[in-house]
Amino acid sequence: MPLGSARFGLSGADLGKLELIQTQTVTSSTSAVDFTNLGNYNVHFLTSNNFSSTQDAEVLQPFLSNNGGSSFINSGYQFGGQVGDSNGNFSESRSTSSSSMAVLGKSGTGTGEHSGSYAYFYNLLDSSKFSFMTSHQIAFNDQPEAEFRFFSAVLPTAETHNAIRLTGGLGNIATLVVSLYGIAES
Amino acid sequence: MAVGNLEFIKSETISSSVANISITDVFSANYDVYKMTVKAVGLAGGTASRIDGRLINSSGSVISSSNYDRAELTLKAHTTFQELRSVDADTMFDYLAGTDQTPETSGGVVYFFNPFSSSSFTFMTVQGASFLNSEFRGSKSIFVLKTTDSITGVQLISGGGDNLAEGKISVYGLASN
Numbered sequence: 001m002p003l004g005s006a007r008f009g010l011s012g013a014d015l016g017k018l019e020l021i022q023t024q025t026v027t028s029s030t031s032a033v034d035f036t037n038l039g040n041y042n043v044h045f046l047t048s049n050n051f052s053s054t055q056d057a058e059v060l061q062p063f064l065s066n067n068g069g070s071s072f073i074n075s076g077y078q079f080g081g082q083v084g085d086s087n088g089n090f091s092e093s094r095s096t097s098s099s100s101m102a103v104l105g106k107s108g109t110g111t112g113e114h115s116g117s118y119a120y121f122y123n124l125l126d127s128s129k130f131s132f133m134t135s136h137q138i139a140f141n142d143q144p145e146a147e148f149r150f151f152s153a154v155l156p157t158a159e160t161h162n163a164i165r166l167t168g169g170l171g172n173i174a175t176l177v178v179s180l181y182g183i184a185e186s
Numbered sequence: 187m188a189v190g191n192l193e194f195i196k197s198e199t200i201s202s203s204v205a206n207i208s209i210t211d212v213f214s215a216n217y218d219v220y221k222m223t224v225k226a227v228g229l230a231g232g233t234a235s236r237i238d239g240r241l242i243n244s245s246g247s248v249i250s251s252s253n254y255d256r257a258e259l260t261l262k263a264h265t266t267f268q269e270l271r272s273v274d275a276d277t278m279f280d281y282l283a284g285t286d287q288t289p290e291t292s293g294g295v296v297y298f299f300n301p302f303s304s305s306s307f308t309f310m311t312v313q314g315a316s317f318l319n320s321e322f323r324g325s326k327s328i329f330v331l332k333t334t335d336s337i338t339g340v341q342l343i344s345g346g347g348d349n350l351a352e353g354k355i356s357v358y359g360l361a362s363n
Contacts, residue, residue, distance in 0.1 A: 016191075016192070016193075017192045017193065017194040017358055018191075018192035042223075042225040042226075042354065043223045043225055043293075043295075078263040078264075078322040079261075079263055079322075079324075080260075080261025080262050080263045080267065080322070080323060080324045081261060081324075082259065082261065082267070082326070092261070092266070092267050094261065094262065094263050094264070094265075094267075095263060096263045096264050096322070120223075120294075120295050120313070122225060122226065122293035122294075122315065123225065123226050123291075123293065126226065128288060128289055129226050129288065129289045129291055130289050130290065130291070130317055132293050132315035132316070133315065134294060134295065134313040134314065134315050134324060136313075150313070150326055151261075151324065152261050152283075152313070152314065152315040152322075152323070152324020152325065152326075153315065153322075153324070154263075154315060154317060154322045156317060156322065158289035183192070183223055183356075183358075184194065185194045185197055185356050185358075186223040186225055186354070186356045
């Protein structure tokens with residue numbers, strides 16, 4: 001490939017705008033996974049795969065920080081979400097006073113009871129805007145049954161949010177592969 | 187493994203009060219699937235508004251014929267969710283989650299399927315999040331334009347409240363080969 005065509009394709013398109021910031025892998029009990037370098041993007045994209053908690057029926061929870069990860073905010077989030085499973089149970093999930101920015105996964109401790117998800121984060125680094133998130137998740141949960149969740153969430157404080165933490169709910173994270181990307185030009 | 191296949195096409199920034207904004211000449215024969223990111227669309231004043239949409243054909247005309255269908259779930263943090271639907275509408279109502287004056291704003295991601303094809307309908311999926319009138323809401327919705335027009339752009343429209351005044355819209359192609 002000629003020099004220059006790695007970034008600009010033959011059609012002239014500007015290539016490679018999903019930019020990997022960092023991938024972190026958990027293979028043993030870990031209390032939290034932190035991303036403290038968010039680059040310089042308006043929209044971030046996060047994928048989680050193979051999440052499980054050390055405790056049965058627990059969830060993968062995201063939190064934001066306004067001080068680079070020295071501490072994480074655990075109040076004031078709002079969200080609306082829909083939950084459904086393969087047994088036909090569908091329900092609304094909502095809060096105006098959540099301790100986390102909704103949920104990005106659900107797991108059990110049985111074989112295969114893991115989950116995967118993706119999420120978009122908006123305005124995290126914009127000090128004049130609220131920070132938003134939208135997400136979609138598939139889990140084989142603790143019942144065990146296939147379960148989806150999709151959420152929209154906000155931290156309604158106009159400030160810079162420059163770190164993301166993921167925890168395993170009331171347990172630790174047992175397994176997880178999580179990647180954070182920035183969407184350039186967004 | 188192929189890398190780098192989210193390919194930037196164009197951005198538009200709203201920086202003054204406008205009733206609508208058109209993002210033109212973004213869909214072509216180069217891709218079948220497109221992603222549009224919407225960052226912090228806000229209003230010029232404090233009268234909350236829907237953000238509606240219409241598509242733009244290859245002649246540059248905004249399509250306002252009654253051929254848009256949608257199904258939408260509005261996820262409100264403070265109360266029961268709302269199902270919204272429309273058939274044979276001349277506008278894609280609530281294309282993005284409704285918005286208000288900064289810092290409340292609206293953001294989201296739209297995927298387009300087959301917009302440029304002159305033999306397929308144009309499909310869209312939208313996920314969004316916004317704050318308006320001091321209340322949070324998300325949106326998960328689908329839209330279709332039930333014609334085989336070759337689509338090259340999209341228009342965002344203030345749906346009844348104050349004008350749009352800020353925001354950034356970026357369009358990307360998803361390379362498939």
